[in-house]
Amino acid sequence: MPDIPVLLVAVVGIALLFDFTNGAHDSANAIATIVSTKVLSPLVAVLMAGVLNLVGAFLGEAVAHTIGSGIVRPEMVAGSQGLVLAALLGAIFWNLLTWYLGLPSSSSHALVGGLIGSAIAYGGFSAPSYGSIAHKVLLPLVLSPVAGFFSGYLLMVLLSWLVRRSTPGRVNFLFKKLQIVSSAFMATSHGLNDAQKTMGIISLALFTFHQIPEMHVPFWVKLSCALAMGLGTATGGWKIVKTMGHKIFKLEPIHGFAAETSAAAVISGASLLGAPISTTHIISTTVIGVGASKRLSAVRWGVAGRLVVAWILTIPAAALVAAACYWLLAVTGLAV
Known part of the structure; x- marks a missing residue:
């Protein structure tokens, strides 16, 4: 029987908890518009989103490889048994705080920030892979919400x-049907991008504990992450659903279809390129773009401004918490 360190088991368990909270936190991304427009009941919507998040998790690995080997330099953190744990604690703290406040911040960038902070705490400022972070994280961080806004606006x-x-009646009838398709597309794309992030973090943990010789994603990691995300999505995130579906812009079925279709297209494209973008950023900005196409005053810009502040704070806040967690683990002797 293989000798598996207890700390590694704890890291995998916490990573799957993060995946679960990610699904619960970001369930609004796939179902907020379809619930707010009363196309599906909340129960049916979350069940559909949960199943399709699970399906999407099996459709690629590019994002997982970016998280596992493109944020920190694997050769510099190999053997650091507390690094991944500290990164996860920083990300989970930010997820829970923004969930409590009802802010649709980015679980993805919380995880990236956690990795950066714990890597710096362990190996200094040379440990993060800045070129890859700039290309695969920071550039998409800026460009993907812009793409979401304009794609929503133009569509x-x-x-x-x-x-x-x-007639308005015919339009509502048609797009109530079409919005089921767009919501399904959105849920699948969410699983394609977000579930892979936890696959990458668990694979990095296996590498740092010398359980795998090189960075790759074992099948059992894919399966467990897909199940955790699906279950998390099925629990819902109703405070965020309320923010996404009602507070930004009053949605009708045609608006929900436009927002979901635009967001899913942007997310799927980024996933194929291996960019761990924020699905929350994208659906938020597509909703804003759809609202702005009607008239600028239709968008509640004060709420949108609060979302932007949360986005800007996510990476540095999670990084600081993760660095503090690493130092605490080091003091207690759990970090190597």
Whole structure:
């Protein structure tokens, strides 16, 4: 029977807990618009999102490889048994804080910030892979919300032109049906990007504990992360659903379809490129773009401003907490 360190078991367990909280925290990404427009009941919506998040988790590995080997330098952190644990604690703390406040911040960037902070605490400022962080994290951090805004705006303008001669009743009937498809697309893309992040962090932990010779994602890691994300999504995140579906912009079925379709397309494209973007950022900005296409005053910009502040704070805040956690683990002798 293989000798598996107890600390590694704890790290894997906490990583799956993070995946679960990610699913619960970000369940709003896939179901907020479809619930707020009353296309599906909350129960049916979360069950659909949970199953499709699980399916999406099996559709690729590019994001997992970015998290596992593109944020910190594997050769510099090999053997650091407390690094991944500290990173997860920093990310989970930020997730729980923003969940409590009802802010749709980024679980993804909380995890990235946690990795950066714990890596610096362990190996100094040379431990993070800054080139990869700039290319795969910071650049998408800026560009993906912009892409979300304009894709939502342009698709809504196009749809408005296409249905300009239809009655409101016919438009609502059509897009209530189509929004089921767009919500399913959104849930699948969410699993494709977000579940892979925990796959990457568990694979990094296995590497640092010398359980795998090189960075790759074992099948059991894929399966456990997919199940954890699906279960988390099924629990829902109703405070965030309320913020996403009602406080930013009053949605109708055509708006929900435009926002979800645009967001899912941006997220899927980024996932294929291996960019661990924030699904929360994207659906938020597509909703804002859809609202702005109607009129700028239709968007509650004060709420949008609070979201931006939370996004900006996520990486440095999670990094600071993770660094503090690493130093605490080092003092107690748990970090090597």
